[in-house]
Amino acid sequence: MxxxxxxxxxxxxxxxxxxxxxxxxxxxxxxxxxxxxxxxxxxxxxxxxxxxxxxxxxxxxxxxxxxxxxxxxxxxxxxxxxxxxxxxxxxxxxxxxxxxxxxxxxxxxxxxxxxxxxxxxxxxxxxxxxxxxxxxxxxxxVLVQPKDNAVLLSPKSVLVAWNESPECLAAVRAALPFLREAEAVRVVVIDPPTHGPNRSDPGGLLSQYLARQGVRVEIDVLSKTLPRVAEVILRHAVDTKSDMVVMGAYGHSRFREAILGGATRDMLEMCPLPVLMAH
Missing domain, CATH: 3.40.50.620 (HUPs)
Structure with a gap:
């Protein structure tokens, strides 16, 4: 594609x-x-x-x-x-x-x-x-361009914020042209579930899917050590020198995020990198 x-x-x-x-x-x-x-x-x-x-x-x-x-x-x-x-x-x-x-x-x-x-x-x-x-x-x-108008061409390092949601999987599929070209793709899982079929291998099925697409993948499992999920994602993106973030958009309702906040709105407000989102 x-x-x-x-x-x-x-x-x-x-x-x-x-x-x-x-x-x-x-x-x-x-x-x-x-x-x-x-x-x-x-x-x-x-x-x-x-x-x-x-x-x-x-x-x-x-x-x-x-x-x-x-x-x-x-x-x-x-x-x-x-x-x-x-x-x-x-x-x-x-x-x-x-x-x-x-x-x-x-x-x-x-x-x-x-x-x-x-x-x-x-x-x-x-x-x-x-x-x-x-x-x-x-x-x-949607590819959201940051405020400094940085032009994205071929990102070398991409961070995928993964939470097993349909929205996130849609974003990953949409980002495949970028992911295949990247030298490193980090699938970031924050506080993985302690119950369920993927508890022992968080992000494993996604990394398998991406590997079959020719994508070089690493999985980073992180704890939510900051008040907001977006802050954890952004700090890790800076630490790993990522050029782009891929994530699902509005896993919660837009109204809920507008009132209570959420990862989507926080990323749209704070992220200094290009973000590819899908719902």
């Missing part, structure tokens, strides 16, 4: 160069097609204005969103047109509350979605629903 269709959603002009640099780098490597959806976001919410509000105010927000979409598409076309890759763009306008439907309709026909880290001081509100739409409605793996 190789990535033949790469997709990205552009809503912020400041993030366009980094996202398209990553997309075109992988496109050249895998002889893939790059598709960019340029979305102008209407951030007004239904019911926000009182009844009888001036229609000109509502029209102004819509006009501004269309102008944003046109600007994003022009900039994306300029950058992609200078690259030796196959590419295409589409543009549109979406309300913040309805953005997921537009993203999913495009994302589900791609092999890999490339998106920015959604949380941080300079990150706008639509980045989170865009990422979740790709994962949940689009059912496509």
């Amino acid at each position: 190789a990535y033949k269709s790469l997709f990205s959603v552009l809503t912020d002009p400041a993030l366009i160069p980094g996202l398209l640099d990553q997309s075109t780098t992988l496109a050249r490597k895998y002889d893939a097609h790059v598709e960019a959806l340029c979305l102008g976001v209407d951030r007004t919410q239904t019911g926000y204005y009182y009844a009888g509000a001036n229609a000109l105010v509502l029209q102004e927000t819509l006009t501004r969103a269309h102008e944003e979409a046109d600007h994003l598409e022009a900039e994306a076309s300029r950058i992609l047109g200078a690259q030796d890759v196959r590419w295409g763009t589409d543009s549109g306008v979406a309300q913040l509350a309805d953005i997921g439907r537009h993203v999913a309709a495009h994302a589900r026909f791609s092999d890999l979605v490339i998106l920015p880290q959604p949380y941080g001081e300079d990150r706008s509100a639509e980045l989170e629903p865009v990422l979740e739409a790709a994962l949940f409605e689009g059912r496509v793996p």
Whole structure:
């Protein structure tokens, strides 16, 4: 398997160069097609204005969103047109509350979605629903680019955060093109279960599966010595000089993670490395 269709959603002009640099780098490597959806976001919410509000105010927000979409598409076309890759763009306008439907309709026909880290001081509100739409409605793996815009090409060392969940297995399968090329893949198991069929060999079946795919695998069993699982993963990634993290996304509900926290949200907030996620 190789990535033949790469997709990205552009809503912020400041993030366009980094996202398209990553997309075109992988496109050249895998002889893939790059598709960019340029979305102008209407951030007004239904019911926000009182009844009888001036229609000109509502029209102004819509006009501004269309102008944003046109600007994003022009900039994306300029950058992609200078690259030796196959590419295409589409543009549109979406309300913040309805953005997921537009993203999913495009994302589900791609092999890999490339998106920015959604949380941080300079990150706008639509980045989170865009990422979740790709994962949940689009059912496509997402490569999350860190804030320093580091471009991932051929990671030498990959950390797989393994917890035996379907989400994690989906991420591993989606990451196979990267895993096969890596010099070292570390399957990290944190506090393995003391009961069940895999208690005596945590990560053993996954390492067997990956070995048959031509992947060089090591298993690291760790204890949760820090308050959050993500902190343990990140510390081990730094200690092992990993270039990339592969993990399942939202094993718990999005609502639970938004309120109580969870490994997915923590990684999206803190990870300085590219993260490949799948649900």
